[in-house]
Amino acid sequence: MEHNIIIAGFGGQGILFLGKVIAGAALIQDKNVSWLPSYGPEMRGGTANCSVCISDQEIGDPLVTKPDILIVMNRPSFDKFIGSASKNSVVLVDSSLIDKKAERQDIQDFYVPASQLANENGLSKLGNIILLGTLAKATKMFEKEIFYEAIEQAVPSSRQQLVKTNKQAFEIGYDFIA
Amino acid sequence: MSKKFLMKGNEVIAEAAIRSGCTMFFGYPITPQTEVAAYMSKRLPEIGGVYLQAESEVSAINMVLGAASAGRRVMTSSSSPGISLKSEGISYIAASDLPCVIINVQRAGPGLGGIQPSQADYFQATKGLGHGDFHLMVFAPSSVQEIADLIKTAFDLSDKYRVPSLILADGIMGQMMEPVSFSEEESTDQPDKGWATSGHDNKRAPNIVNSLYLTPDELEKTVIERYQRYDVIAQNEVLFEKYLTEDADIIVVAYGASSRISKSVINTAREKGIKVGILRPITLWPFPTQAIKELCKTAKSFLCVEMSMGQMVEDVRLAVEGVRPVSFYGRTGGNTPRPEDILHKIEQLNEEEK
Numbered sequence: 140m141e142h143n144i145i146i147a148g149f150g151g152q153g154i155l156f157l158g159k160v161i162a163g164a165a166l167i168q169d170k171n172v173s174w175l176p177s178y179g180p181e182m183r184g185g186t187a188n189c190s191v192c193i194s195d196q197e198i199g200d201p202l203v204t205k206p207d208i209l210i211v212m213n214r215p216s217f218d219k220f221i222g223s224a225s226k227n228s229v230v231l232v233d234s235s236l237i238d239k240k241a242e243r244q245d246i247q248d249f250y251v252p253a254s255q256l257a258n259e260n261g262l263s264k265l266g267n268i269i270l271l272g273t274l275a276k277a278t279k280m281f282e283k284e285i286f287y288e289a290i291e292q293a294v295p296s297s298r299q300q301l302v303k304t305n306k307q308a309f310e311i312g313y314d315f316i317a
Numbered sequence: 318m319s320k321k322f323l324m325k326g327n328e329v330i331a332e333a334a335i336r337s338g339c340t341m342f343f344g345y346p347i348t349p350q351t352e353v354a355a356y357m358s359k360r361l362p363e364i365g366g367v368y369l370q371a372e373s374e375v376s377a378i379n380m381v382l383g384a385a386s387a388g389r390r391v392m393t394s395s396s397s398p399g400i401s402l403k404s405e406g407i408s409y410i411a412a413s414d415l416p417c418v419i420i421n422v423q424r425a426g427p428g429l430g431g432i433q434p435s436q437a438d439y440f441q442a443t444k445g446l447g448h449g450d451f452h453l454m455v456f457a458p459s460s461v462q463e464i465a466d467l468i469k470t471a472f473d474l475s476d477k478y479r480v481p482s483l484i485l486a487d488g489i490m491g492q493m494m495e496p497v498s499f500s501e502e503e504s505t506d507q508p509d510k511g512w513a514t515s516g517h518d519n520k521r522a523p524n525i526v527n528s529l530y531l532t533p534d535e536l537e538k539t540v541i542e543r544y545q546r547y548d549v550i551a552q553n554e555v556l557f558e559k560y561l562t563e564d565a566d567i568i569v570v571a572y573g574a575s576s577r578i579s580k581s582v583i584n585t586a587r588e589k590g591i592k593v594g595i596l597r598p599i600t601l602w603p604f605p606t607q608a609i610k611e612l613c614k615t616a617k618s619f620l621c622v623e624m625s626m627g628q629m630v631e632d633v634r635l636a637v638e639g640v641r642p643v644s645f646y647g648r649t650g651g652n653t654p655r656p657e658d659i660l661h662k663i664e665q666l667n668e669e670e671k
Contacts, residue, residue, distance in 0.1 A: 140618070159323070159494070166323050166496050174494040178349055179432050200656055201493050266361025 140170060140195055142280065143203040145220055147188035148212025148233070152254075153267035156212065158189040160271060163289035164281045165193040173201040186215055193280075210270055212236060212256065226280070228278050231270050243254065249273055252316055257308060267309035272312025283313065321496040326461045326486065327352035329497050330420055331360065333468035334392050336499055338507060339418070340366035341391040343380035345373055345399060348432045349423035349488040353394040359420055376400045378406030378419075385415035386526040390472055394420035396488075397438050398429060400446070407481065408447025412528035414512075414543070416475035418468065419453070419483045421492035425651035433651025434488030436573060439628035442485045443602045451542050452547050453483045454554065455601040457572040461495035467599070469500070474554060475509050485601060487624065489574040489653065556599035557608055561587065565594030567666050568612050568648025570633050571622040572598045575654055579622045582659045591667045601629070609636035617670050619643045620662060622654055 144161065148154045153239045158174050165172040175190045190203035206223045211217045212233040221241050224230055230241060230248040235255035241248045251273050253266035262269075268290070275286055318630075324332070331353050342357040354370065361368040367384075371377035377393050380585055380644075384391040388433045395403060400421045410417060423438050425431040456471050458464040464486065471482035514524045530536035561583060562568060576597040586593045588593040596612065598605050621630035630645045637643055646662045648654045 162494060163323055168323060172323070172496060176488065176492055178488070178492050196584075197580070198495075199575070200578040200653070201489060201651060204655070 142193040144191040144208040145203050145206040146210045147216035150187040152212050154187045157267040158191050160289045160293045164285045171198050173198045175201040262308045268305050269312035270310035272309040276313050320500045321498045323494050325494050327491040328356045328465045329344040331356035337472040338471045339390045339392050341384045341389050343369050343377040344394050347396045348397045349491050353431045374402035378403035381417050385417045386514045388510035390517050392418045396422045396424045397426050404447040409528050411451040413526050414479040417481050418471045422574035423487040431651040436624035453481050455483045457485045459576045461497045511533040551603040555603045555605050557605040558597040560595045565592050566617045568616045569595040569620050573621050583657045586663050604632050606636040613640045621645050623647045
Protein backbone atom coordinates (compact mmCIF):
# COMPACT_ATOMS: atom_id res chain seq x y z
CA MET A 140 0.00 0.00 0.00
CA GLU A 141 1.21 3.48 -0.80
CA HIS A 142 -0.71 6.76 -0.65
CA ASN A 143 0.52 10.33 -0.98
CA ILE A 144 -2.21 12.67 0.18
CA ILE A 145 -2.72 16.43 0.12
CA ILE A 146 -5.53 17.99 2.14
CA ALA A 147 -6.06 21.72 1.68
CA GLY A 148 -8.51 24.46 2.56
CA PHE A 149 -9.05 27.34 4.96
CA GLY A 150 -7.66 27.43 8.46
CA GLY A 151 -10.50 26.38 10.81
CA GLN A 152 -12.02 23.76 8.50
CA GLY A 153 -10.20 20.98 10.30
CA ILE A 154 -7.75 20.37 7.46
CA LEU A 155 -4.89 19.37 9.78
CA PHE A 156 -7.26 17.34 11.98
CA LEU A 157 -8.50 15.38 8.96
CA GLY A 158 -4.88 14.63 8.09
CA LYS A 159 -4.25 13.43 11.64
CA VAL A 160 -7.24 11.06 11.53
CA ILE A 161 -6.03 9.52 8.26
CA ALA A 162 -2.48 9.25 9.64
CA GLY A 163 -3.85 7.75 12.86
CA ALA A 164 -5.81 5.13 10.90
CA ALA A 165 -2.62 4.21 9.04
CA LEU A 166 -0.76 3.83 12.34
CA ILE A 167 -3.49 1.53 13.70
CA GLN A 168 -2.94 -0.61 10.62
CA ASP A 169 0.80 -0.59 11.39
CA LYS A 170 1.74 1.27 8.22
CA ASN A 171 4.62 3.69 7.92
CA VAL A 172 3.13 7.17 7.97
CA SER A 173 4.17 10.82 7.99
CA TRP A 174 2.10 13.98 8.46
CA LEU A 175 3.57 17.33 7.52
CA PRO A 176 1.61 20.59 7.91
CA SER A 177 2.17 23.76 5.99
CA TYR A 178 3.37 26.29 8.51
CA GLY A 179 4.06 29.95 8.17
CA PRO A 180 2.56 33.25 7.14
CA GLU A 181 0.14 31.68 4.65
CA MET A 182 -1.79 30.25 7.62
CA ARG A 183 -2.44 33.70 8.99
CA GLY A 184 -3.60 34.65 5.49
CA GLY A 185 -6.21 31.93 5.71
CA THR A 186 -5.13 28.75 3.92
CA ALA A 187 -3.87 25.55 5.49
CA ASN A 188 -2.70 22.30 4.00
CA CYS A 189 -0.97 19.12 5.01
CA SER A 190 0.82 16.20 3.37
CA VAL A 191 0.18 12.65 4.57
CA CYS A 192 2.28 9.74 3.28
CA ILE A 193 1.26 6.15 3.98
CA SER A 194 3.43 3.26 2.88
CA ASP A 195 4.56 -0.29 3.54
CA GLN A 196 8.06 0.98 2.76
CA GLU A 197 10.17 3.51 4.62
CA ILE A 198 8.95 7.03 3.82
CA GLY A 199 11.50 9.32 2.20
CA ASP A 200 10.18 12.73 1.26
CA PRO A 201 7.30 13.71 3.57
CA LEU A 202 6.34 16.64 1.34
CA VAL A 203 3.74 15.50 -1.21
CA THR A 204 3.93 17.18 -4.61
CA LYS A 205 2.05 14.63 -6.77
CA PRO A 206 -0.85 13.37 -4.65
CA ASP A 207 -2.79 10.23 -5.50
CA ILE A 208 -5.44 11.48 -3.07
CA LEU A 209 -6.38 15.16 -3.02
CA ILE A 210 -9.01 16.68 -0.74
CA VAL A 211 -9.78 20.36 -1.29
CA MET A 212 -12.12 22.54 0.72
CA ASN A 213 -11.69 25.98 -0.85
CA ARG A 214 -11.25 27.50 -4.27
CA PRO A 215 -7.63 28.73 -3.88
CA SER A 216 -6.60 25.20 -2.87
CA PHE A 217 -8.50 23.70 -5.79
CA ASP A 218 -6.74 26.04 -8.21
CA LYS A 219 -3.37 25.43 -6.62
CA PHE A 220 -3.39 21.64 -6.40
CA ILE A 221 -5.78 20.23 -9.05
CA GLY A 222 -3.06 20.23 -11.71
CA SER A 223 -0.63 18.35 -9.47
CA ALA A 224 -2.92 15.36 -8.78
CA SER A 225 -1.40 12.27 -10.35
CA LYS A 226 -3.06 10.15 -13.03
CA ASN A 227 -5.96 8.01 -11.67
CA SER A 228 -5.86 9.94 -8.42
CA VAL A 229 -8.93 10.27 -6.20
CA VAL A 230 -9.96 13.92 -5.87
CA LEU A 231 -12.58 15.03 -3.33
CA VAL A 232 -14.01 18.51 -3.70
CA ASP A 233 -16.26 20.32 -1.23
CA SER A 234 -18.70 21.47 -3.91
CA SER A 235 -20.60 23.75 -1.53
CA LEU A 236 -17.51 25.96 -1.37
CA ILE A 237 -15.95 25.33 -4.80
CA ASP A 238 -18.06 26.19 -7.82
CA LYS A 239 -15.70 24.62 -10.31
CA LYS A 240 -15.08 21.18 -11.77
CA ALA A 241 -11.79 19.61 -12.71
CA GLU A 242 -11.31 19.71 -16.47
CA ARG A 243 -9.42 16.44 -16.39
CA GLN A 244 -10.47 13.02 -17.69
CA ASP A 245 -7.63 11.10 -16.03
CA ILE A 246 -8.73 11.42 -12.41
CA GLN A 247 -11.60 10.05 -10.30
CA ASP A 248 -13.25 13.20 -9.00
CA PHE A 249 -16.07 13.37 -6.46
CA TYR A 250 -18.09 16.50 -5.71
CA VAL A 251 -19.55 16.45 -2.22
CA PRO A 252 -21.33 19.53 -0.78
CA ALA A 253 -19.71 18.64 2.52
CA SER A 254 -19.97 21.96 4.39
CA GLN A 255 -23.62 22.34 3.34
CA LEU A 256 -24.46 18.75 4.37
CA ALA A 257 -22.74 19.37 7.70
CA ASN A 258 -24.80 22.50 8.36
CA GLU A 259 -28.08 20.85 7.29
CA ASN A 260 -27.46 18.01 9.73
CA GLY A 261 -26.49 20.21 12.65
CA LEU A 262 -22.88 19.11 12.32
CA SER A 263 -21.34 22.46 11.53
CA LYS A 264 -17.56 22.37 11.06
CA LEU A 265 -17.63 18.65 10.33
CA GLY A 266 -17.50 18.96 6.55
CA ASN A 267 -13.96 17.60 6.79
CA ILE A 268 -15.15 14.32 8.35
CA ILE A 269 -17.99 14.02 5.81
CA LEU A 270 -15.28 14.08 3.14
CA LEU A 271 -13.37 11.45 5.10
CA GLY A 272 -16.43 9.19 4.93
CA THR A 273 -16.59 9.62 1.17
CA LEU A 274 -12.85 8.97 0.92
CA ALA A 275 -13.21 5.73 2.89
CA LYS A 276 -15.93 4.51 0.51
CA ALA A 277 -14.18 5.69 -2.67
CA THR A 278 -10.76 4.23 -1.88
CA LYS A 279 -11.49 1.36 0.54
CA MET A 280 -8.10 2.22 2.01
CA PHE A 281 -9.11 1.13 5.51
CA GLU A 282 -12.23 -0.42 7.06
CA LYS A 283 -14.79 1.94 8.56
CA GLU A 284 -14.01 0.67 12.07
CA ILE A 285 -10.36 1.66 11.70
CA PHE A 286 -11.36 5.23 10.91
CA TYR A 287 -13.72 5.21 13.89
CA GLU A 288 -10.89 4.14 16.15
CA ALA A 289 -8.65 6.84 14.65
CA ILE A 290 -11.36 9.47 15.29
CA GLU A 291 -11.65 8.34 18.93
CA GLN A 292 -7.90 8.73 19.34
CA ALA A 293 -7.65 12.08 17.54
CA VAL A 294 -10.46 13.78 19.48
CA PRO A 295 -8.99 15.21 22.71
CA SER A 296 -10.00 13.28 25.83
CA SER A 297 -11.67 16.41 27.25
CA ARG A 298 -14.06 16.61 24.26
CA GLN A 299 -15.11 13.00 23.76
CA GLN A 300 -18.73 14.08 23.15
CA LEU A 301 -17.49 15.08 19.68
CA VAL A 302 -16.74 11.46 18.78
CA LYS A 303 -20.46 10.80 18.24
CA THR A 304 -20.98 13.77 15.92
CA ASN A 305 -17.79 12.95 14.04
CA LYS A 306 -19.10 9.44 13.41
CA GLN A 307 -22.44 10.84 12.20
CA ALA A 308 -20.58 13.07 9.78
CA PHE A 309 -18.48 10.14 8.61
CA GLU A 310 -21.66 8.13 7.86
CA ILE A 311 -23.18 10.96 5.81
CA GLY A 312 -20.07 11.13 3.65
CA TYR A 313 -19.83 7.36 3.41
CA ASP A 314 -23.42 7.05 2.17
CA PHE A 315 -23.13 10.00 -0.22
CA ILE A 316 -21.68 7.84 -2.98
CA ALA A 317 -22.78 4.41 -4.05
CA MET B 318 7.18 -3.70 21.57
CA SER B 319 6.19 -0.50 23.32
CA LYS B 320 3.22 1.53 22.15
CA LYS B 321 3.57 3.81 19.17
CA PHE B 322 2.33 7.39 19.27
CA LEU B 323 1.80 9.81 16.41
CA MET B 324 3.77 12.86 17.51
CA LYS B 325 5.40 15.97 16.10
CA GLY B 326 9.19 16.05 16.06
CA ASN B 327 9.19 19.12 18.28
CA GLU B 328 6.99 17.41 20.88
CA VAL B 329 9.21 14.34 20.78
CA ILE B 330 12.28 16.49 21.45
CA ALA B 331 10.59 17.68 24.63
CA GLU B 332 9.11 14.34 25.72
CA ALA B 333 12.37 12.46 25.09
CA ALA B 334 14.30 15.08 27.07
CA ILE B 335 11.98 14.65 30.06
CA ARG B 336 12.31 10.87 29.81
CA SER B 337 16.10 11.36 29.76
CA GLY B 338 15.98 13.13 33.10
CA CYS B 339 15.91 16.74 31.89
CA THR B 340 14.26 18.81 34.61
CA MET B 341 15.01 22.33 33.42
CA PHE B 342 14.24 24.18 30.21
CA PHE B 343 14.97 27.80 29.35
CA GLY B 344 13.94 29.19 25.98
CA TYR B 345 12.44 31.90 23.89
CA PRO B 346 9.80 31.26 21.19
CA ILE B 347 10.70 31.16 17.51
CA THR B 348 9.17 29.36 14.51
CA PRO B 349 9.53 26.48 13.68
CA GLN B 350 10.44 25.08 17.13
CA THR B 351 7.90 26.75 19.42
CA GLU B 352 6.13 23.44 20.21
CA VAL B 353 9.24 22.33 22.11
CA ALA B 354 8.80 25.14 24.60
CA ALA B 355 5.00 24.77 24.63
CA TYR B 356 5.28 21.08 25.52
CA MET B 357 7.90 21.76 28.18
CA SER B 358 5.77 24.50 29.71
CA LYS B 359 2.96 21.98 30.21
CA ARG B 360 4.95 18.95 31.34
CA LEU B 361 7.89 20.24 33.40
CA PRO B 362 5.80 21.79 36.20
CA GLU B 363 3.93 18.44 36.48
CA ILE B 364 7.18 16.64 37.34
CA GLY B 365 8.55 19.31 39.62
CA GLY B 366 10.91 20.72 37.01
CA VAL B 367 11.51 24.28 35.92
CA TYR B 368 10.21 25.80 32.71
CA LEU B 369 11.08 29.41 32.13
CA GLN B 370 10.51 31.62 29.13
CA ALA B 371 13.39 34.07 29.26
CA GLU B 372 13.25 37.63 27.99
CA SER B 373 15.69 36.77 25.19
CA GLU B 374 17.81 33.96 23.77
CA VAL B 375 20.91 35.48 25.39
CA SER B 376 19.26 35.30 28.75
CA ALA B 377 17.98 31.74 28.17
CA ILE B 378 21.42 30.31 27.30
CA ASN B 379 22.96 31.90 30.37
CA MET B 380 20.25 30.31 32.52
CA VAL B 381 21.30 27.01 30.93
CA LEU B 382 24.89 27.80 31.97
CA GLY B 383 23.70 28.34 35.52
CA ALA B 384 21.58 25.19 35.74
CA ALA B 385 24.33 23.08 34.15
CA SER B 386 26.85 24.50 36.65
CA ALA B 387 24.58 23.28 39.43
CA GLY B 388 24.66 19.79 37.88
CA ARG B 389 21.11 19.63 36.52
CA ARG B 390 20.11 18.06 33.21
CA VAL B 391 19.09 21.13 31.24
CA MET B 392 18.01 21.92 27.69
CA THR B 393 17.33 24.95 25.54
CA SER B 394 15.81 25.13 22.10
CA SER B 395 15.71 27.66 19.30
CA SER B 396 15.90 28.12 15.55
CA SER B 397 18.71 29.59 13.46
CA PRO B 398 18.67 33.35 14.30
CA GLY B 399 18.03 32.50 17.94
CA ILE B 400 20.99 30.10 17.98
CA SER B 401 23.22 32.90 16.66
CA LEU B 402 22.12 34.97 19.65
CA LYS B 403 22.99 32.11 21.99
CA SER B 404 26.47 31.62 20.56
CA GLU B 405 28.33 33.69 23.16
CA GLY B 406 26.78 31.67 25.98
CA ILE B 407 27.43 28.38 24.16
CA SER B 408 31.14 29.26 23.96
CA TYR B 409 31.13 29.99 27.71
CA ILE B 410 29.37 26.66 28.41
CA ALA B 411 31.92 24.75 26.31
CA ALA B 412 34.77 26.63 27.98
CA SER B 413 33.37 25.79 31.41
CA ASP B 414 33.17 22.04 30.53
CA LEU B 415 29.44 21.98 31.23
CA PRO B 416 27.01 19.37 29.89
CA CYS B 417 23.71 20.44 28.32
CA VAL B 418 21.59 19.83 25.25
CA ILE B 419 20.90 22.59 22.74
CA ILE B 420 18.30 22.20 20.00
CA ASN B 421 18.48 23.98 16.64
CA VAL B 422 15.38 23.42 14.48
CA GLN B 423 16.95 25.13 11.48
CA ARG B 424 15.10 27.63 9.32
CA ALA B 425 16.38 29.46 6.27
CA GLY B 426 18.99 32.18 6.63
CA PRO B 427 21.04 34.27 6.58
CA GLY B 428 19.63 37.10 8.66
CA LEU B 429 16.02 36.82 9.70
CA GLY B 430 15.81 34.70 6.55
CA GLY B 431 12.61 32.67 6.34
CA ILE B 432 10.77 30.16 8.47
CA GLN B 433 10.85 27.17 6.13
CA PRO B 434 13.28 24.26 6.66
CA SER B 435 16.99 24.58 5.96
CA GLN B 436 20.37 22.99 6.68
CA ALA B 437 22.41 26.14 6.24
CA ASP B 438 23.66 26.19 9.86
CA TYR B 439 26.03 23.24 9.33
CA PHE B 440 29.15 25.42 9.37
CA GLN B 441 27.93 27.19 12.49
CA ALA B 442 27.07 23.92 14.28
CA THR B 443 30.23 21.99 13.42
CA LYS B 444 32.92 24.66 13.00
CA GLY B 445 32.14 27.72 15.03
CA LEU B 446 29.15 28.01 17.32
CA GLY B 447 30.90 30.81 19.20
CA HIS B 448 34.37 32.24 19.63
CA GLY B 449 37.45 30.28 20.55
CA ASP B 450 38.77 26.73 20.10
CA PHE B 451 35.96 24.33 20.94
CA HIS B 452 33.53 21.74 19.66
CA LEU B 453 30.03 20.57 20.41
CA MET B 454 28.83 17.04 19.75
CA VAL B 455 26.35 17.49 16.88
CA PHE B 456 23.57 14.97 16.22
CA ALA B 457 21.40 15.02 13.09
CA PRO B 458 18.22 12.92 13.32
CA SER B 459 16.39 11.99 10.10
CA SER B 460 13.13 10.67 11.56
CA VAL B 461 10.90 11.42 14.52
CA GLN B 462 11.86 8.06 16.06
CA GLU B 463 15.53 8.92 15.72
CA ILE B 464 14.91 12.22 17.52
CA ALA B 465 13.61 10.23 20.49
CA ASP B 466 16.66 7.95 20.45
CA LEU B 467 19.30 10.65 19.93
CA ILE B 468 18.07 13.01 22.65
CA LYS B 469 18.93 10.39 25.26
CA THR B 470 22.33 9.76 23.64
CA ALA B 471 22.96 13.52 23.53
CA PHE B 472 22.31 13.90 27.26
CA ASP B 473 24.30 10.80 28.25
CA LEU B 474 27.37 11.66 26.17
CA SER B 475 27.25 15.30 27.21
CA ASP B 476 27.40 14.23 30.87
CA LYS B 477 30.07 11.63 30.14
CA TYR B 478 32.48 13.99 28.37
CA ARG B 479 31.37 17.32 29.86
CA VAL B 480 30.91 18.64 26.33
CA PRO B 481 27.61 20.27 25.26
CA SER B 482 25.46 18.43 22.70
CA LEU B 483 23.61 20.04 19.83
CA ILE B 484 20.68 18.44 18.02
CA LEU B 485 20.72 19.85 14.50
CA ALA B 486 17.18 19.38 13.18
CA ASP B 487 15.20 21.46 10.67
CA GLY B 488 11.67 22.69 10.07
CA ILE B 489 10.59 19.39 8.51
CA MET B 490 11.89 17.30 11.40
CA GLY B 491 10.28 19.65 13.92
CA GLN B 492 6.87 20.01 12.28
CA MET B 493 6.41 16.48 10.93
CA MET B 494 4.42 13.81 12.80
CA GLU B 495 5.52 10.20 12.59
CA PRO B 496 4.94 7.13 14.76
CA VAL B 497 7.30 7.04 17.71
CA SER B 498 7.84 4.74 20.65
CA PHE B 499 9.87 5.53 23.72
CA SER B 500 12.32 3.23 25.42
CA GLU B 501 10.73 1.69 28.54
CA GLU B 502 13.90 1.86 30.58
CA GLU B 503 14.07 4.83 32.89
CA SER B 504 17.08 6.97 32.20
CA THR B 505 18.11 8.22 35.58
CA ASP B 506 21.67 6.88 35.52
CA GLN B 507 23.51 10.15 35.56
CA PRO B 508 27.19 10.20 36.40
CA ASP B 509 28.25 11.71 39.67
CA LYS B 510 28.77 15.42 39.14
CA GLY B 511 31.30 16.04 41.83
CA TRP B 512 32.34 19.25 40.08
CA ALA B 513 28.86 20.86 40.33
CA THR B 514 28.32 24.09 42.24
CA SER B 515 25.40 22.61 44.11
CA GLY B 516 26.29 23.67 47.65
CA HIS B 517 29.14 22.33 49.76
CA ASP B 518 27.51 22.58 53.23
CA ASN B 519 30.97 23.33 54.64
CA LYS B 520 31.84 19.67 54.03
CA ARG B 521 34.15 20.14 51.07
CA ALA B 522 36.09 22.85 49.28
CA PRO B 523 33.85 25.00 47.08
CA ASN B 524 33.60 24.06 43.40
CA ILE B 525 34.23 26.82 40.90
CA VAL B 526 32.87 26.89 37.35
CA ASN B 527 34.82 29.38 35.28
CA SER B 528 35.93 30.16 31.75
CA LEU B 529 38.37 32.99 32.45
CA TYR B 530 42.11 32.26 32.42
CA LEU B 531 44.37 35.30 32.29
CA THR B 532 47.60 33.32 32.09
CA PRO B 533 48.21 32.08 28.53
CA ASP B 534 50.00 28.90 29.66
CA GLU B 535 47.16 27.97 31.96
CA LEU B 536 44.53 28.58 29.27
CA GLU B 537 46.56 26.69 26.67
CA LYS B 538 46.85 23.72 29.01
CA THR B 539 43.09 23.76 29.65
CA VAL B 540 42.28 23.91 25.95
CA ILE B 541 44.75 21.15 25.08
CA GLU B 542 43.27 18.90 27.75
CA ARG B 543 39.82 19.59 26.33
CA TYR B 544 41.03 18.69 22.84
CA GLN B 545 42.35 15.38 24.18
CA ARG B 546 38.78 14.67 25.25
CA TYR B 547 37.59 15.65 21.75
CA ASP B 548 40.04 13.08 20.35
CA VAL B 549 38.46 10.37 22.51
CA ILE B 550 35.00 11.44 21.31
CA ALA B 551 36.15 11.35 17.68
CA GLN B 552 37.55 7.84 18.26
CA ASN B 553 34.48 6.40 19.97
CA GLU B 554 31.30 8.29 19.25
CA VAL B 555 30.98 8.59 15.46
CA LEU B 556 27.54 7.51 14.28
CA PHE B 557 26.46 6.94 10.67
CA GLU B 558 24.22 4.73 8.55
CA LYS B 559 25.20 3.08 5.28
CA TYR B 560 22.62 1.87 2.77
CA LEU B 561 23.50 -0.11 -0.39
CA THR B 562 27.09 1.16 -0.37
CA GLU B 563 28.95 -2.18 -0.86
CA ASP B 564 28.81 -2.30 -4.65
CA ALA B 565 27.97 1.38 -5.25
CA ASP B 566 29.79 3.43 -7.90
CA ILE B 567 28.19 6.62 -6.60
CA ILE B 568 27.89 7.40 -2.90
CA VAL B 569 25.37 10.03 -1.85
CA VAL B 570 26.26 11.75 1.43
CA ALA B 571 23.35 13.51 3.13
CA TYR B 572 22.01 14.02 6.66
CA GLY B 573 18.69 14.87 8.30
CA ALA B 574 15.71 15.66 6.09
CA SER B 575 17.72 15.67 2.86
CA SER B 576 19.05 12.18 3.63
CA ARG B 577 15.59 10.65 3.81
CA ILE B 578 14.61 12.31 0.54
CA SER B 579 17.86 11.03 -1.00
CA LYS B 580 17.38 7.52 0.34
CA SER B 581 14.08 7.06 -1.50
CA VAL B 582 15.82 8.24 -4.67
CA ILE B 583 18.52 5.58 -4.21
CA ASN B 584 15.87 2.89 -4.56
CA THR B 585 14.47 4.45 -7.74
CA ALA B 586 17.97 4.77 -9.22
CA ARG B 587 18.73 1.12 -8.35
CA GLU B 588 15.60 0.08 -10.24
CA LYS B 589 17.11 1.85 -13.25
CA GLY B 590 20.31 -0.16 -12.84
CA ILE B 591 22.45 2.62 -11.38
CA LYS B 592 24.76 1.43 -8.63
CA VAL B 593 24.27 4.08 -6.00
CA GLY B 594 24.23 4.01 -2.20
CA ILE B 595 24.06 6.49 0.62
CA LEU B 596 26.16 7.29 3.66
CA ARG B 597 24.18 9.24 6.24
CA PRO B 598 26.18 10.93 8.98
CA ILE B 599 24.21 10.79 12.24
CA THR B 600 26.90 12.68 14.13
CA LEU B 601 28.08 15.71 12.17
CA TRP B 602 30.77 16.31 14.78
CA PRO B 603 32.53 13.97 15.11
CA PHE B 604 32.19 13.51 11.34
CA PRO B 605 32.39 10.00 9.81
CA THR B 606 35.64 10.87 8.00
CA GLN B 607 37.07 7.35 8.21
CA ALA B 608 33.92 5.70 6.85
CA ILE B 609 33.95 8.02 3.83
CA LYS B 610 37.66 7.45 3.30
CA GLU B 611 37.10 3.70 3.22
CA LEU B 612 34.35 4.05 0.61
CA CYS B 613 36.94 5.66 -1.70
CA LYS B 614 38.31 2.14 -2.22
CA THR B 615 35.14 0.96 -3.91
CA ALA B 616 33.20 4.04 -5.06
CA LYS B 617 33.98 6.10 -8.15
CA SER B 618 32.45 9.37 -7.03
CA PHE B 619 30.51 11.13 -4.27
CA LEU B 620 27.47 13.38 -4.32
CA CYS B 621 26.62 15.57 -1.36
CA VAL B 622 22.95 16.61 -1.05
CA GLU B 623 22.07 19.41 1.36
CA MET B 624 19.48 22.10 2.03
CA SER B 625 22.19 24.77 1.73
CA MET B 626 24.58 26.20 -0.82
CA GLY B 627 27.11 23.50 0.10
CA GLN B 628 28.56 23.22 3.58
CA MET B 629 28.96 19.57 4.61
CA VAL B 630 30.38 18.96 1.12
CA GLU B 631 33.61 20.56 2.38
CA ASP B 632 33.96 17.89 5.09
CA VAL B 633 33.27 15.20 2.50
CA ARG B 634 36.04 16.63 0.31
CA LEU B 635 38.41 16.72 3.29
CA ALA B 636 37.62 13.06 3.98
CA VAL B 637 38.05 12.03 0.34
CA GLU B 638 41.38 13.91 0.13
CA GLY B 639 41.09 14.52 -3.60
CA VAL B 640 41.11 10.80 -4.42
CA ARG B 641 37.57 10.88 -5.89
CA PRO B 642 35.45 13.66 -7.38
CA VAL B 643 32.82 15.12 -5.02
CA SER B 644 29.74 16.79 -6.57
CA PHE B 645 27.09 18.82 -4.83
CA TYR B 646 23.36 19.30 -5.18
CA GLY B 647 21.46 21.63 -2.89
CA ARG B 648 18.43 23.83 -2.46
CA THR B 649 18.27 26.75 -0.12
CA GLY B 650 16.04 29.57 1.09
CA GLY B 651 13.56 27.17 2.69
CA ASN B 652 13.15 24.86 -0.30
CA THR B 653 13.82 21.14 -0.08
CA PRO B 654 15.58 19.07 -2.75
CA ARG B 655 13.02 17.40 -5.02
CA PRO B 656 13.48 13.63 -5.50
CA GLU B 657 13.33 13.94 -9.30
CA ASP B 658 16.11 16.55 -9.26
CA ILE B 659 18.37 14.37 -7.10
CA LEU B 660 17.66 11.46 -9.44
CA HIS B 661 18.55 13.62 -12.44
CA LYS B 662 21.86 14.55 -10.81
CA ILE B 663 22.65 10.88 -10.08
CA GLU B 664 21.82 9.94 -13.69
CA GLN B 665 24.14 12.69 -14.94
CA LEU B 666 27.00 11.45 -12.74
CA ASN B 667 26.36 7.89 -13.90
CA GLU B 668 26.58 9.00 -17.55
CA GLU B 669 29.81 10.91 -16.94
CA GLU B 670 31.43 7.83 -15.43
CA LYS B 671 30.74 5.62 -18.44
